[in-house]
Amino acid sequence: MFNDKHSSKILLALVAILLLVTTGYLVVLAATGYDLIDFNALDGPGIGIADERRALLPYALAALVAAILAIGLWVRDRRVEGADSASSSELQRALRSRDTSRAFARRLSTQVDELRSEVGMLGGAENLPELILQLSLELVNADRGAIFKRKGAGSEPRQLVTALGFDGDPRHSAIVNRFAVQAMDRDAIVCHGRDVLEEHRESSVDEEIENVTAIPIFVRDELDGVVVCANSETFGSHDEDVLIALGDQAGAVLKNADLHGELRDSYVATVRMLAEAIRVKDPHLGSHSEDVSGYVGRVAEGLGLDPKRREELVCASLLHDIGKIGISERILLKPGRLNAEEFGVIQLHPRIGSRLVQQVPSLAPLATFILHHHERYDGSGYPAGLKGEEIPLGARVIGVADAFSAMTSDRPYRGRMSLEEACEELERHAGTQFDPDVVRIFADEARLRPPSESEAEPGLGSVLDDPEFQARRPEGEALLGGPRDLTDHLTLLYTHRYFHEVVG
Ligand SMILES: [Fe+2]
Structure with missing residues (x-):
């Protein structure tokens, strides 16, 4: 009914009245200062102080000041507690987000290492985008998705790197295309549910999509592509920081794949060069x-x-x-x-x-x-x-x-x-x-x-x-x-x- 500000004032007034009464003051309510003056003149309602209690006035005032201070501190503590509570909740959310992002990064890194040890120097890089997409879909509980890579400047044209779960070709989906481009143009995560998607349905692939989350991929602060996840069971509940981390991790792995590709090319070139030396002999x-x-x-x-x-x-x-x-x-x-x-x-x-x-x-x-x-x-x-x-x-x-x-x-x-x-x-x-x-x-x-x-x-x-x-x-x-x-x-x-x- 009252906010903290009003509550504290009322409480202060009550304490003051209580102190005055207990120290011998007569407390009356007066609408104006004139009423108080009139009270003394007319001997009517107001504040009257008995002469024998007048000596206690400094103690009453000290108690009043102490009460005011105590109430002030109490009010301040309540506000700090409220602020602490909000900040603690924010901190917990940030910690959860960090843990989720780290878990995703660890899982991705482990699986990339496993892939590398299995396939050796000549293979593997081509499987990385699919691995990234698979883990991304698991992270957001989505059942289908695609990764597009930017080609040249701007968001167009873009190249489909890999896709999972779609019955049709995601390149033929107006929804996938529209929101992949939107995420790349805005350099931001784009999430839309069924209500927004309805008006953009054009093909049978679009009919497969209930909701869409498009996450831009950055490689060394440069926009490199986009991960599109569709039909997330937990749509709308994803922490934006986690999704941003997903895009960054995907970018880092894809960049490493490029570097691995260069290493692999160098390996193949060395083998070829030596084989050519045999051939020249x-x-x-x-x-x-x-x-x-x-x-x-x-x-x-x-x-x-x-x-x-x-x-x-x-x-x-x-x-x-x-x-x-x-x-x-x-x-x-x-x-x-x-x-x-x-x-x-x-x-x-x-x-x-x-x-x-x-x-x-x-x-x-x-x-x-x-x-x-x-x-x-x-x-x-x-x-x-x-x-x-x-x-x-x-x-x-x-x-x-x-x-x-x-x-x-x-x-x-x-x-x-x-x-x-x-x-x-x-x-x-x-x-x-x-x-x-x-x-x-x-x-x-x-x-x-x-x-x-x-x-x-x-x-x-x-x-x-x-x-x-x-x-x-x-x-x-x-x-x-x-x-x-x-x-x-x-x-x-x-x-x-x-x-x-x-x-x-
Ligand atoms: Fe030989």
């Missing part, structure tokens, strides 16, 4: 390496290796003979049989290759596969004479694929073996030269899905057809300075000639 050796990497990829799949290990294995197989770029062409391309010394030099190529890739940190995990790709299952291989499962699995796989590629390639002194002949040859040497399990998986895979007969040779043309390169070659000189039948020295033991002449 001998185009035949280059295409052999590509064949081997193709087979290895398929066997790795059959072995159930995770994407990261598969990727390492494919790159290692592409570079398995990289060490040969350190071997003299006089030996590599020598016609006829190699003497013991020359053969010893050739056998250095796994060590040379392994040391080469160890110089590049991102390629270092490939070194062990390259080092041991000429080991034999029975321990008679090189360079370490490892036996059975002492040989790294990747190296055992490369060994089988290496032999298969050599046997199914044309040689000047013989035609290529058929797929079936090559598989039988592998099976014949399973358990001695090759890992029997790897041979079984490889042969099954090769018979089920025969390798393509003509492998593309990307990148080679760009080097060999370079006019500058051609101009520097003496007229008529063979590019590699030797006949092709020397390729047997490059692939060494795992050739048709090896099986029939060396092994007998």
Whole structure:
């Protein structure tokens, strides 16, 4: 009924009256000051003070002042308590918001790390937007959504990065488009319920949407895109700070994905550059390496290796003979049989290759596969004479694929073996030269899905057809300075000639 201000005044008046009465004053109510003067003159209603009590007046006044002070302090405390209560509620809301945002960031970070460890250097970045969207939908309890990326300046045009849950294509939704643009134009979160959305429905995709929350994504304070979440079960109850944090986290992860993409491009460029170096040394050796990497990829799949290990294995197989770029062409391309010394030099190529890739940190995990790709299952291989499962699995796989590629390639002194002949040859040497399990998986895979007969040779043309390169070659000189039948020295033991002449 009364506010604090009025209550305190009334209380003050009552206390004052009480004090006056208890100290002997007669208290009367007077409408004006004249009434009081008249009271003394007329001996009517007013305040009269008995002479014998007049001495107590200073004490009464002191008590009155104390009462006023006490009441003033009481009123102030009540106001401070009210303010504290409001501020405490605000603080709790901020803490809740911070905890929710941190939980979202932690979850996103953990899942991004898991994704990275699973997919390795070559994959993963393309899955990140979907991961971000999935976690965003969970955060706002929405059942469908999309992420758009800004292309160029302004909010238009924008590119759909990923979408989840929609029956139709969200790009055909007037609602999604309208509010994605609105969030980007305003640099602010946009939330609308059914009442606002009704007038904007144009397509069947729009009919799927009950409510929409559009959250701008910022990367280093620059607007980069927007997350659109639709059909939130808890629509309208989301803390704006949490949604802003969601946009910021999404932006940070997408930026990291871009950086990872650059790192991945650099990794791929390094592998390609080294593979190209092999190819320049001998185009035949280059295409052999590509064949081997193709087979290895398929066997790795059959072995159930995770994407990261598969990727390492494919790159290692592409570079398995990289060490040969350190071997003299006089030996590599020598016609006829190699003497013991020359053969010893050739056998250095796994060590040379392994040391080469160890110089590049991102390629270092490939070194062990390259080092041991000429080991034999029975321990008679090189360079370490490892036996059975002492040989790294990747190296055992490369060994089988290496032999298969050599046997199914044309040689000047013989035609290529058929797929079936090559598989039988592998099976014949399973358990001695090759890992029997790897041979079984490889042969099954090769018979089920025969390798393509003509492998593309990307990148080679760009080097060999370079006019500058051609101009520097003496007229008529063979590019590699030797006949092709020397390729047997490059692939060494795992050739048709090896099986029939060396092994007998
Ligand atoms: Fe080799």
